[in-house]
Amino acid sequence: MAKSALNNQETMGNRKILANRILNRLKKMYPEADCALYHNNALELLVATILSAQSTDETVNKVTPILFRAYPSAACLASAKAADMETIIKPTGFFRQKTKNIINTCKILVESFGGEVPRTMEELIKLPGVARKTANVVLGTWFQKNEGVVVDTHVGRLAQRLGLTWTGKDSKDAVKIEQDLMQILPRNQWTFFSHALIWHGRRICVARKPKCDACELSSLCPSAFSSE
Ligand code: SF4
Structure with a gap:
């Protein structure tokens, strides 16, 4: 196999490892993460x-x-x-x-x-x-069908900060970010991951001045203590 293909495989493997570590930590932090919009049907x-x-x-x-x-x-x-x-x-x-x-x-x-x-x-x-x-x-x-990852403003921002998308720094292309996340996360976790990241974005990794000193993901986060 060509060297560049091997490098790509290795990079994707590392991204999957990071994504799964973050996912496992989010499960402990927000086991109840769910949609915050009230609804009955x-x-x-x-x-x-x-x-x-x-x-x-x-x-x-x-x-x-x-x-x-x-x-x-x-x-x-x-x-x-x-x-x-x-x-x-x-x-x-x-x-x-x-x-x-x-x-x-x-x-x-x-x-x-x-x-x-x-x-x-x-x-x-x-x-x-x-x-x-x-x-x-x-x-x-x-419907409990994992057809994709919900990429709202929080998920887009956190995917960038956590190094889970390679769309280019500051890209807000939600479709591309979703594709990147779908490649590295287990499908049965897509919905939970979206909700948990939204909860974390609201509570800790806020848009301005993320609270890295209170963040349980900081040891995994490539942007820890360096965001605006
Ligand atoms: S360490 Fe900071 S930038 Fe990284 S996820 Fe936590 S709050 Fe966000």
Whole structure:
């Protein structure tokens, strides 16, 4: 085998070893890591995840109980008046586009899926306002299907700091970061890993001034005590 191919294999092997060490530590740190968006079914999780774009889970969790009380099914959401929905979801930002996406998505759910949320990546990413991140949240969290890794702002940042992506420093290409993570993590851990990294990003490895002195990953982290 050519020397460069051997080097590539060795590098990938080292990345997998690092990823598994981090994964095992995260399991001890956050055994209960789960999605922070309140939901009682796949539809509520799908809508909450659409609302979470450019917003916080706390804000979404304040809005969704009101939204789902007013519109408790896909059919109700599909026939909502846009202006009424906009008023409810306004605190989450980008409320006009989100309203359009929720209403149009729910129309498709009613027309093509009997009002239910589809269970495949292929079907989910055709829905308005649903990209891989949202589909991964729904598939992994509700349907327990590990089809990908949820790459939100926390996972993207931590993957960079922890050396788990080779997209190039400061790259925010979520699709590429997801591909890198999928190569080095065991598939049955993809969803847990996403949730645990999000929890760690909120608590310790925050965007500005990560708390490296309180971080249980610091001995594994190539960016420890060197981030901004
Ligand atoms: S050591 Fe610092 S930079 Fe690395 S994961 Fe922990 S908090 Fe983040």
